[in-house]
Every structure is written in structure tokens, then in C-alpha cells.
Amino acid sequence: MKNSPGEISKTARRSLKQLGWQRITVAVLLLGLALHIAFSSWRLPLLHDAEAAFYDIRAVNFAPRSDTDKRVTLVVYTADTNRATGQISPVDRTILAKALTQIDQLGAKGIGIDVLFDSPQDDDVELRAALKAMRTPVHLAFADNRTNPEAITYEQEQDLRAFMDSVKTDVVKPTSILLETDADGVARYWPKQYAGLPPLLSLALTKDGPDADARFARYTGPIRYRVPTAIDRPVFDKIPIDLLADPETAPLVAEAIKGRYILIGGDFSDFDQFDTPFTRTGNPVTGETRMIGVEVHASMLAQLLDKAWKAPPALWIKVLAAIVAVGLGVITALVQARTWVQALAVIAQFALFLIVPFLVERAGYDTLNLPATGWIVGWLIAFTAVSSSVRAVNAAQREFAQGALGKYLPRSVANEIMRNPERLLLHGEKREIFCLFSDLEGFTKLTHAVEPEMIARLLNDYLDRLSAVVLEYGGTLDKFVGDAVVAFWGAPIAYPDDGERAVKAAYAMYLAGEEFRKAAPAGVPKIGRTRVGVHYGDAVVGNFGGEGRIQYTALGDAMNTAARLEGANKPLDTKVLVSREAAERSGLDWFRPMGAVTLRGRNTPVEIFEPVPDMPEDERQLAKDLVSAHSAGEVDRVQTLTATIGESVINDDAMINLIERLRNTHKGESYVLG
Incomplete structure (x- = not known):
């Protein structure tokens, strides 16, 4: 015989009365906390690290495989370059001037330079001359002390601005090379487009051209890293700058330059290196434990060129998911079932919480801020809050029942029947x-x-x-x-x-x-x-x-x-x-x-x-x-x-x-x- 709505309502009111306003207040506060965590776990200490770890696993497992990208080429300073020029920091600018001239002659589509010219050098005259003679659009690295104090001081910023002013032409313009990382030092997302900074490197290179994509103008979603199809075929061609600076060897790499976006930067083991989801999960790309900054920019550029803009789930979906996670915790605490049935239900729910973000990632959505751990923790808090309340109500009812039984049975017998109700x-x-x-x-x-x-x-x-x-x-x-x-x-x-x-x-x-x-x-x-x-x-x-x-x-x-x-x-x-x-x-x-x-x-x-x-x-x-x-x-x-x-x-x-x-x-x- 089913209980009528009136009986259910009466039972609920009686249970709330037995619970007391203090416990009700605590339970409501805990449920509010559970909802907050289930929705905002990415912004909370400790939970952020767990969410980031789960995201890295998703990003690595669903990273697209790619043969060598024929649209972007990296031209890099190496340790051999520094030994040959005798200059380590700042890097030699004469070799850069010569390389720019060859790249311009070989017909590059655009050039992005991930090197800050934040201190005057003797060979600046030669570099300025090469830049002023460029026909290919060149975007010079810019950073300011306000948004990137670790990379540049205020004095260096003034020197950088002076250099920019001295070489600026219709084709030579500044670009932001800012990269932002999470609290754990991993580059997972596109940096914010801060007011006062020039366009981000990938945006600057494609601006006003056929490759432009307005959706990336304020995009702060995940960087799409790709996996090479084979170790001997990297995602991006990487050419030492010395090879391009020499007029005799530059033609040997002409195919890797003509019609491509060229990104110039340093490839040093102890400078401008970034952790990525690959390195965090123990799956380094092509055997490298970290990724150089210019390659991170190249990944962002390739993502833009592929129009691989990943939309995050709608806000209402995230809110609904948080409510469902907490609601499942509440229902699980309220449902009276055998221990093994409840254990299976808990395992199934936790598996669901972990699998859903993978399915969303596989579907091509942005899961960078989608909770997984947050749902589990929110569920646990909700389950604990409600199960504690249920235990309190049960204890009150048990005490009442035991008292009622105690009017007819000795205490020892009443206790035994409370432990084994089947006796009645x-x-x-x-x-x-x-x-x-x-x-x-x-x-x-x-x-x-x-x-x-x-x-x-x-x-x-x-x-x-x-x-x-x-x-x-x-x-x-x-x-x-x-x-x-x-x-x-x-x-x-x-x-x-x-x-x-x-x-x-x-x-x-x-x-x-x-x-x-x-x-x-x-x-x-x-x-x-x-x-x-x-x-x-x-x-x-x-x-x-x-x-x-x-x-x-x-x-x-x-x-x-x-x-x-x-x-x-x-x-x-x-x-x-x-x-x-x-x-x-x-x-x-x-x-x-x-x-x-x-x-x-x-x-x-x-x-x-x-x-x-x-x-x-x-x-x-x-x-x-x-x-x-x-x-x-x-x-x-x-x-x-x-x-x-x-x-x-x-x-x-x-x-x-x-x-x-x-x-x-x-x-x-x-x-x-x-």
C-alpha cells in the first residue's frame, strides 16, 4: 500500500521536527557548500590541482594526431648557435638580421619573433636595417612590466619600446608573446587579451588575412596540443637559425619557408620552457619533457588556422550538472537499500562523474573548467550532510521506538528487537x-x-x-x-x-x-x-x-x-x-x-x-x-x-x-x- 501525499508530507514534517533547526541549518549550509564546490571546483585550492590532473589526462587521450604541419615552421636559436656566435643572452642579433633577409627572399607568409629586444646591443644597427627592408609582415615580441613582471623590468620595457619605435614600419609591428600558466606551471589555456597590449602572436600573424578567425579575439579556452604521427615526423619543422642565416645553405630549406608562417625563438634547455598536459601526464611529445615557448605559440597558431575553437558547455548545463551531482548524493543518502546495492550505486555514480567529462571532451567541447572531482566532492558532502541528518532522525525514531517497546518489553529484549526487527x-x-x-x-x-x-x-x-x-x-x-x-x-x-x-x-x-x-x-x-x-x-x-x-x-x-x-x-x-x-x-x-x-x-x-x-x-x-x-x-x-x-x-x-x-x-x- 502506497503512502498518500498527505502521509508523506506529515512524515517529512515529523522528521524535520525530530531533526531540529540546528541540524537543519547545518545540513542546508553543507548542501550549499556542496553546490558551490560542484560548480566552482576549478577555482578552489587543492581541488584545482585534482581537476587539472584529470583534464590533462583527457587532453592527452583525445589529442589529435598530426603529420608535419606545412603551414608553420619554427626557426630557432640553439646551444650550437650560441657557441658559434659567442653570445648567449641576449642572443646574437646579426645572425637574426641575416636570417630575416633570407626568409623574406624565400617568400614567407608572415614572421613572428619570440625574442625580446629589451636591451641595446652593438649589432642593433644591422638588425634595424634588415627590419626596415622587410617586405614580409614581421611581428616583434612585446611584453610589459604590468602583465609580465617576471620576464621584463620597467627599465627593460622602456628600452624595448624605444627599439620598437625605431624599427616600426607598415609591415613591422609589435605583438604580445604573453603565455599564462595555471598555478602548477602548466600552459593549458590561451592567455587573456589585456588592454594596452598588442594582439597575441597568433592573432597578429593572421589579422586582416584569410586565416583570421574573430572567435579567437577573446578566446581563453584550452590550447590544442597535437601528437606527431611518428617520432621522425614532428608536428612542426624546426630549423636552426644558422642554417637560414647563411645564403649558401638557406635555399636547402626553401620548401619549409615559402608560404608558411615562420616563428623565431630560442630552443634552450634552461630558458623559456613550459610544462604541458603531455609532460604532466608522463607523455612527453617526441621524447621532450617540456615545450619551448615558441612551439606553444605555434600550437596556438595551428589551432587558429584549423578553426579549432572549442566552445565550453553552457552555464546552465554546468549549474544543472552541479545540482544533479549534489542531488544524487542526497538521494543516495535517503534511499534505504542493502549495503552491496548502495555500494554499487555509489561506484556507478562516481564512474559517471569521471566519464562524463571524457565524453564531453571527445565531443569536441572545452572541458578545461568542467568539474569532475568537484562533482564527486560535492556528492560526498551532500551525502554526508543528509546521511548524518537521516541518522539523527533514525536515532530519534529509534529512541522513541525503543521507549515504546520498553513499555512492553524489558530493555534487553527491546534492544535485541531494534537490532533484529525481523523478530517482530x-x-x-x-x-x-x-x-x-x-x-x-x-x-x-x-x-x-x-x-x-x-x-x-x-x-x-x-x-x-x-x-x-x-x-x-x-x-x-x-x-x-x-x-x-x-x-x-x-x-x-x-x-x-x-x-x-x-x-x-x-x-x-x-x-x-x-x-x-x-x-x-x-x-x-x-x-x-x-x-x-x-x-x-x-x-x-x-x-x-x-x-x-x-x-x-x-x-x-x-x-x-x-x-x-x-x-x-x-x-x-x-x-x-x-x-x-x-x-x-x-x-x-x-x-x-x-x-x-x-x-x-x-x-x-x-x-x-x-x-x-x-x-x-x-x-x-x-x-x-x-x-x-x-x-x-x-x-x-x-x-x-x-x-x-x-x-x-x-x-x-x-x-x-x-x-x-x-x-x-x-x-x-x-x-x-x-
């Missing part, structure tokens, strides 16, 4: 139990003599006293029938000393009844004593009723016998009666025999005993001798024993009753109760 499934089972019935003598008459309010007060007090005794001795409270208390031992959990505790409880209930009589308010008519019957036998025990309303109870002959024993106390003038079956299993020596009786509604006689723990042994022995003699048919001995009792039993109504019954029956006959 809707079914019955045959068990051997100790059954107990009690009754308050004359209570029905009392209800006619006292106001209803007083009756309610007296009854509640009485039942509270007796039920406390049952629970104290580990019994299960079955029911209250008016002033009668029904209880049993041995179910739902049986213990070896159930018999002992049942008999002790029966006697303690009689004593509690006596205390209740003494505590009755003034004006209340005399209250009778409490009578108790205990029997051991088979009964069907379990939950009976329906799914909507059940009662844990015991049914069968054993319960009926206990009820008849309780009723037998009145005609036998006893207080507590215990059957032989119960007495023998109690392990106690409290008893004196009360003969055999045939209970109302039964054919088989029952041997009965009365617990008298405070009675001297010789008095108990007298009752034993009497019953023994009667059972053996020794009439004379019965007469002799009863004659010698005298005044010792004058106040013992039960003993007098026993003697009278024995005198009127023969050889162990049972006394038939009407």
Missing part, C-alpha cells in the same frame, strides 16, 4: 513460555463506589506499578484487561532463567499490590489484594492482527491455564499459584504444595504450589508431608498431621483451606473448582 514480523510460532495472569480483587465493585477520575488515577497507578515489576524481571507485557495484567517469559527472546524471573515477578506483583493498597487515598473503599497465576506450557506467540494494526501476544492452552490459576486463588485462599510445570523449571525452593485441583473448564488435574519465600522451612515441610500422605492414600496420617497443627495455622487461610480439601478427598484426588 507478522507471524506466529509455537513456543514454550511462562505465562502470568494477575487480577485485583474487588476492583469492579470499586468502580461503582468511586468517581471516574479517581478510578482512572488509581488504575493508572496500579498498572504502572505492576508493569514496572514485569519489565524489571525481564517479562513481556502482553496486555491489560481492565485491572488484569497479562505477561509472559520466553518470547520474543528466551533466556535460561525465564522461570526464575517469572515466579519472582509473580510474587513481586503481589507485594506491589499490597503497597498499592496501603497507598490508596483517604476516602477510597478498601481495595482487595492482587492475585497471580503462573503456568509453563506451549503457546502460539507472535504478531497478530493486520499490517495496519498488530498486537504481539500469546495464544493457547498455557495462557488459559495461567488465567484459571489466577482465578483459583480466590476459592483456595491463596495469593500466588504456580503450576508444577512452572515451579520445577524455576529453580527456586520457595514453594509449598497446595495439592491438586481440577480447574474450571479443564479435565486434567493440575498440581499447584504457592511461593512463600519468607516461610520457615518446617512450616513448608508440613504442607509437603500433608500432600504426600494424601497422595499415598494414608488417611490416618493425614488426620494425625492435621490434628498436630493446632494454632500454628490459625492465621494461614491457605493452609486451612488445604487441610479442609484434603479431608474431603481421597488418595490424591484433585479438588474440583466450580
Whole structure:
């Protein structure tokens, strides 16, 4: 049967009330934090590093393979160049002037120079002359102290500006060579286009030409690095600048110059080197551990030429993804499932969080700022917040349920049932139990003599006293029938000393009844004593009723016998009666025999005993001798024993009753109760 919306709403309100506003506030704050992390993990310390690592794996796995690019050529200063010119820093400018002249003559499409001329040199005159004579568009490296303080000082910037002014023509212009890296030093994305800086090198080279792409004007997405198809065929041709500076050897590389974009820079092991996703993941391109700056620019230029602009997922998609990740954490915490099912669900969700960015990357979208770790961490925080709240609610409900069970069951039994709820499934089972019935003598008459309010007060007090005794001795409270208390031992959990505790409880209930009589308010008519019957036998025990309303109870002959024993106390003038079956299993020596009786509604006689723990042994022995003699048919001995009792039993109504019954029956006959 499904719960109605109203019932669900009522349950939710009750759960929130049990949770309390403090826990609700903490849970809401944690869920807000989870959403923030799931959306903004790239901007958060520590998580950024994890996100970057996952991105590097994606970028490397989906990097396109490329044969040597015939549109871009790198012309580089090498260590051999520096040794030959005898100049290391700044690099020799004479060789650059000669190389520019040859490149111009060989018909290059455009030239980008990734070398800063930020300090005057003796050979500047020759370089200026070569630049002024250029017909091919040349873009000279520019940087300022504001955006790149690590690369250039303010004084160097002034020298650089002066050099730029001295060589500027219609074809010689400045270009920004700024490259930005993440906090871990990896060049993953295109740098910002800062105000006051000339266009970025790749943009400057293609500006106003057929290769221009306006989408890259403010693009800050990922740099697309490519993988060579073979180690002997690099992505970009790389020519030593000395080869081009010599008029005799320059024609040998004419095919690598004509019609191409030429990028000139340094290729030194200790300068202008950048980490890339390849080096971070242990997959260096062509065996190199890092990439020179001019090659990073070449990769950006090739990306622009290929129109490989990668659009990021829409903002609403990222917001929705964060909500879904956190929502899954909430749902997982709320759903009650087997441990292995929940474990599989968690694994599947985590796998989804890690796989989705790979699928998005494969589809050609920008995943540079797409969370993966953030979704997982957001899920974990949401799951923790909600599961903690659920545990708190469950604990409150468990405490309530345990308290409710504790009104009917001893604490140890209630705890066991809370641990194993299947013990209270809707079914019955045959068990051997100790059954107990009690009754308050004359209570029905009392209800006619006292106001209803007083009756309610007296009854509640009485039942509270007796039920406390049952629970104290580990019994299960079955029911209250008016002033009668029904209880049993041995179910739902049986213990070896159930018999002992049942008999002790029966006697303690009689004593509690006596205390209740003494505590009755003034004006209340005399209250009778409490009578108790205990029997051991088979009964069907379990939950009976329906799914909507059940009662844990015991049914069968054993319960009926206990009820008849309780009723037998009145005609036998006893207080507590215990059957032989119960007495023998109690392990106690409290008893004196009360003969055999045939209970109302039964054919088989029952041997009965009365617990008298405070009675001297010789008095108990007298009752034993009497019953023994009667059972053996020794009439004379019965007469002799009863004659010698005298005044010792004058106040013992039960003993007098026993003697009278024995005198009127023969050889162990049972006394038939009407």
C-alpha cells in the first residue's frame, strides 16, 4: 500500500521536527557548500590541482594526431648557435638580421619573433636595417612590466619600446608573446587579451588575412596540443637559425619557408620552457619533457588556422550538472537499500562523474573548467550532510521506538528487537513460555463506589506499578484487561532463567499490590489484594492482527491455564499459584504444595504450589508431608498431621483451606473448582 501525499508530507514534517533547526541549518549550509564546490571546483585550492590532473589526462587521450604541419615552421636559436656566435643572452642579433633577409627572399607568409629586444646591443644597427627592408609582415615580441613582471623590468620595457619605435614600419609591428600558466606551471589555456597590449602572436600573424578567425579575439579556452604521427615526423619543422642565416645553405630549406608562417625563438634547455598536459601526464611529445615557448605559440597558431575553437558547455548545463551531482548524493543518502546495492550505486555514480567529462571532451567541447572531482566532492558532502541528518532522525525514531517497546518489553529484549526487527514480523510460532495472569480483587465493585477520575488515577497507578515489576524481571507485557495484567517469559527472546524471573515477578506483583493498597487515598473503599497465576506450557506467540494494526501476544492452552490459576486463588485462599510445570523449571525452593485441583473448564488435574519465600522451612515441610500422605492414600496420617497443627495455622487461610480439601478427598484426588 502506497503512502498518500498527505502521509508523506506529515512524515517529512515529523522528521524535520525530530531533526531540529540546528541540524537543519547545518545540513542546508553543507548542501550549499556542496553546490558551490560542484560548480566552482576549478577555482578552489587543492581541488584545482585534482581537476587539472584529470583534464590533462583527457587532453592527452583525445589529442589529435598530426603529420608535419606545412603551414608553420619554427626557426630557432640553439646551444650550437650560441657557441658559434659567442653570445648567449641576449642572443646574437646579426645572425637574426641575416636570417630575416633570407626568409623574406624565400617568400614567407608572415614572421613572428619570440625574442625580446629589451636591451641595446652593438649589432642593433644591422638588425634595424634588415627590419626596415622587410617586405614580409614581421611581428616583434612585446611584453610589459604590468602583465609580465617576471620576464621584463620597467627599465627593460622602456628600452624595448624605444627599439620598437625605431624599427616600426607598415609591415613591422609589435605583438604580445604573453603565455599564462595555471598555478602548477602548466600552459593549458590561451592567455587573456589585456588592454594596452598588442594582439597575441597568433592573432597578429593572421589579422586582416584569410586565416583570421574573430572567435579567437577573446578566446581563453584550452590550447590544442597535437601528437606527431611518428617520432621522425614532428608536428612542426624546426630549423636552426644558422642554417637560414647563411645564403649558401638557406635555399636547402626553401620548401619549409615559402608560404608558411615562420616563428623565431630560442630552443634552450634552461630558458623559456613550459610544462604541458603531455609532460604532466608522463607523455612527453617526441621524447621532450617540456615545450619551448615558441612551439606553444605555434600550437596556438595551428589551432587558429584549423578553426579549432572549442566552445565550453553552457552555464546552465554546468549549474544543472552541479545540482544533479549534489542531488544524487542526497538521494543516495535517503534511499534505504542493502549495503552491496548502495555500494554499487555509489561506484556507478562516481564512474559517471569521471566519464562524463571524457565524453564531453571527445565531443569536441572545452572541458578545461568542467568539474569532475568537484562533482564527486560535492556528492560526498551532500551525502554526508543528509546521511548524518537521516541518522539523527533514525536515532530519534529509534529512541522513541525503543521507549515504546520498553513499555512492553524489558530493555534487553527491546534492544535485541531494534537490532533484529525481523523478530517482530507478522507471524506466529509455537513456543514454550511462562505465562502470568494477575487480577485485583474487588476492583469492579470499586468502580461503582468511586468517581471516574479517581478510578482512572488509581488504575493508572496500579498498572504502572505492576508493569514496572514485569519489565524489571525481564517479562513481556502482553496486555491489560481492565485491572488484569497479562505477561509472559520466553518470547520474543528466551533466556535460561525465564522461570526464575517469572515466579519472582509473580510474587513481586503481589507485594506491589499490597503497597498499592496501603497507598490508596483517604476516602477510597478498601481495595482487595492482587492475585497471580503462573503456568509453563506451549503457546502460539507472535504478531497478530493486520499490517495496519498488530498486537504481539500469546495464544493457547498455557495462557488459559495461567488465567484459571489466577482465578483459583480466590476459592483456595491463596495469593500466588504456580503450576508444577512452572515451579520445577524455576529453580527456586520457595514453594509449598497446595495439592491438586481440577480447574474450571479443564479435565486434567493440575498440581499447584504457592511461593512463600519468607516461610520457615518446617512450616513448608508440613504442607509437603500433608500432600504426600494424601497422595499415598494414608488417611490416618493425614488426620494425625492435621490434628498436630493446632494454632500454628490459625492465621494461614491457605493452609486451612488445604487441610479442609484434603479431608474431603481421597488418595490424591484433585479438588474440583466450580
